[in-house]
Amino acid sequence: MWFKKKKKEAEKFPTKDISLEEVRSAIHEYSKDLPPNIPLKILIKDDLSLDYTLLAPILKAIPAKKYYMSKETYDLFEDKDKHIAQALDQVQRAVDQYIAQKKELPIIDYDPYRKVSFFKLEQLNLIKERLEMDFYITDQEQLVTTIKPK
Incomplete structure (x- = not known):
């Protein structure tokens, strides 16, 4: 049930070009509201791509490009990297x-x-x-x- 709600919320946002810096800023903003016992890793899918459904409310959009994040160091990268x-x-x-x-x-x-x-x-x-x-x-x-x- 929770997953369906999350997916529907993400569908409300348009897809658009969003820079690496904008995504980095959104991640920083998102991390401020995380409870101390929840790691930032919840933003990272198994293939190391970001879960945009969690960032869309901050970005007011879904990034057109895929971004990837290291689960160990939290460094952010574009698709080519x-x-x-x-x-x-x-x-x-x-x-x-x-x-x-x-x-x-x-x-x-x-x-x-x-x-x-x-x-x-x-x-x-x-x-x-x-x-x-x-x-x-x-x-x-x-x-x-x-x-x-x-």
């Missing part, structure tokens, strides 16, 4: 498992940028293959990012 959201989730889970097992960060030794060491993750069988991009661990909650620190 969906693979980055998937990679972030994969690497973040591996990094979290490595930290839990080794009690240290899986970074390249002496790297001032805290670049993730795929070699260290492979040694514990936490990843199956090396990805084509670099990942770094931030100071903030040991989150993985593709942005090289300055």
Whole structure:
């Protein structure tokens, strides 16, 4: 019953072009009203696309483009960068498992940028293959990012 109501509410809104920044702002607005025990992950479908039915009341529309969000880091991406959201989730889970097992960060030794060491993750069988991009661990909650620190 609840799902049908949610779907009908979303049908009230027109489909239109909405920028990444507008979607990011709507997500921020939506998160302000979430109870503390409800994670932001409820906005993210299994394929990492956003559930627009939850954002439509804020956006006053349904985005024409698909946007994707990492379930682990909450980074937002356009359709063309969906693979980055998937990679972030994969690497973040591996990094979290490595930290839990080794009690240290899986970074390249002496790297001032805290670049993730795929070699260290492979040694514990936490990843199956090396990805084509670099990942770094931030100071903030040991989150993985593709942005090289300055």
